[in-house]
Amino acid sequence: MLGFVATIFIARFLGSETLGIYYLVLSTVAWLGIAVKMGVPSAINKRVSEGDDGAAYTIAGGTIVLGLFLIVAVLSLLFHQQINDYIGYPAAAIVVLFLFVTAVQSTVNSILTGQHLVHISGIFNPIRTGTRSIVQIGAILAGFQITGLFIGYTAGYGLVSVLGLWIAIRHFDTISLPTEEHYRRIVSYAEYSWLGEIRSRAFNWVDVAVLGFFVSSSLVGIYTAAWNIAVFLILFGGSLSETLFPEMSSLSADDDSESVAELFEAALTYGGLILIPGLVGGTLLGERLLRIYGEEFTRGATVLSVLIVATLIQGYQRQFTMTLDAIDRPDVSFKVNAVFIGANVLLNVSLIPIFGVVGAAAATASSVGISLVVAYIALSSLVEFSVPVGEIGRQWAAAGIMGTVIYICLQFETVSAIASNIAVVLILVGLGAAVYFITLVAISARFRTTVDQNLPVDLPLVRS
Template sequence: MRLGQTSVIHFTSRFFASLLGFVATIFIARFLGSGTLGTYYLVLSTVSWLGIAVEMGVPSAINKRVSEDEDEAAYAIAGGVIAFCLFLVVSVLILLFRHHINDYIGYPAAQIVVLFLFVNLIQSSVNSILNGQHLVHISGIFNPIRTGTRSIVQISAILLGLKITGLFIGYTAGYALVSVLGLWIAVRNFPSVSLPTLEHYRRIISYAEYSWLGEIRSRAFNWVDVAVLGFFVSSSLVGIYTAAWNIAVFLILFGGSLSQTLFPEMSSLSAEEDAQSVADLFETALTYGGLILIPGLVGGTLLGERLLRIYGEEFTQGTVVLSVLIVATLIQGYQRQFTTTLDAIDRPDVSFRVNAVFIGANVILNVSLIPPFEVVGAAAATAASVAISLVVAYFSLSSLIEFSVPLGEIGKQWTAAAVMGVVVYTGLWLESAHISVGNNLVVVITLVGFGAAVYFGTLFAISSYFRTTVDQNLPIDFPTV
């Protein structure tokens, strides 16, 4: 029950964070246009890729070692020292090659990239410590705080006429605030504080030498397409693509919250050599990995054009892109559960190979498909590469632990999503043929809300497993559920 409630708290926090970011992105798109939005996301893409060299898997190693409940503070300090040294090296290289970076982005942003790398590193390291301390719900709550602060500062700065500079200020403010708050909480939760020895550094590095590719894999899923698009299409098309992507990532939030919640628990069980309990948790993760993604695919396909119209008419060019990206996030939702489990059972070497397959396929497919098909090719490349890695991940994990795929429960989720799709399609037909509302935002909010109610109501009716899960995780008891 505790794990379910933690997942819901973490998901709810990330949902509201994404909602705030969504609103801010709409504001930016409408006030500054797709060109400025594209430039801003090229900066973030650059930061994301360079961040790999700064982190090198260290935050993941901190999470793993702290979750083992031994010498937590020493491992956190060791990881922080290693990451800061890497940051200094990368920062010097960025400043030396700043002209190349500025030319790629189309804006003098090299110093901004260094600043963003620093606040990202602090926030990532702090989150890893909190997650390792089994405080996933706390790190989750920081998401809306960070995004809310960033959005408020960005919108205020734009209204003051600061344009893209205001976007940079807001981003920095949001990350800096949660870093300070998170570090304060993490330090207070250490049972004792001791300085690291060489053995602590060695164990951080031994895990990070494999987990760093997981960082690349995460970046690749989010940013390879944007990075390659920057070479072949206009910043306006990049802005349209990232608008579609922002909608798609809404749907992957619950799966991410689930994997982050279960990782420290799986890690502890693995350290105790309790393989069956790890398998049980993994099967639970598979059961609910598509809980939001499956109806999201159906609803997003039906409402895609209307969702993108919220950003502005020019963004409706990304309707097909949105549907393909939602397929990619659905596959990614399941694939992430496999790699999380591999990391939790202390097999980052196997996870390394799975991630290598994804990264190689993603880069090759993006470079091959973007020149002829532009943004649609980028979306297709992401979906195809994550599908390939899912197959590899399945066979890799099945060779290490015994598990079964809960096809029955996943099938019930698809059934409920189909019922929801019929209802949403009927609503769209009625609005266009008989009831002209006239306000696109009202139509979208109404159909999304009603569709969600139909989906969960139907799933609640047809799945006893889902009813039991809901009953066990409600804050109050109901006599008959």
């Protein structure tokens, strides 16, 4: 939430052009970061989660990432002029700094997840975002402008990297140096999982990267503001994947395919819990949500709706590829990701020159939809599972009722000033969330049971 607020603050104080430059820097870091990581953090996660020689696998993976970083850093500085020309700002050195802190943080996070410390790595995400946001806002108010954005980003990632590494080391029973076998097993997994890294970057950054060649920094800023809202909704699905992966991995190692299937079906059940009402609410309130960033951002209302569709599909697709990785079939996940990347690049390059930012959003949604179909076919050939159509349908029904209430409320108000717009958005979002969850509790016995089991107090109204 604080990251969302910080983006609004940045947009209103520095404008869409500065926001666009900042996100072009992040896009460049994301793509160069693929060469730095090459799937190694995913391999560390997998091997550490298996329970043996965790420290040795960590050291093996960490030294590989460090070596790759040094190579990419040198090349980035050699070609600094090309990087600066693309971004439209002298940021090559900043790109190298960001590459380092993101590589360290990703590696540390993979260790914690592999150690089944998902609750800790999950806490670090808001700590990282909160630190980054607070420092960025403070630096902007102090007059640092775009430099304040760079300072805050580095501070956020640096803090959680140091804390996370300290905790991870304390949870190793013994510290042992890696052998050739440890390196071989890291590389054998990473040679497939690296495409998953590209797949993640493609979903988040292909559109922004291609937009950088065809539209102004201002339009990139408007697009990323809409993307920021859409991605905010997918956080729950991402947390669910991180939580279930080590459990699935452990069960798969014990050849317990039935329990893996049960966990996967649970993931599908709740994968769209937030995204489905988010799509309905985002479509109805899109222009008002973007007006919070500033009047110039309202041009992205259509883009926002399409991007929320993309994140909804991605929320389900992620559960499929996560399960493929957990059952030690990164080769199959590799093929699924290859389909997505190919479709995403092709559609973005084809649609952006014609339709601009709307084409970028449509390309992302279409490509992730294609990959979802491929992932379904691939996983169903390996694991017997059933799609919880009933539960997903009930979530759509609750979202439909929520949407109807919001639509009726919108007929009785007219937004004029920014202040009143913020008040209207907050009220309608809160009302919509209440209507959605109350309705879902009423119509879904499974959801009532889940709520009852996870609440710290007994509420008779939610019992089945």
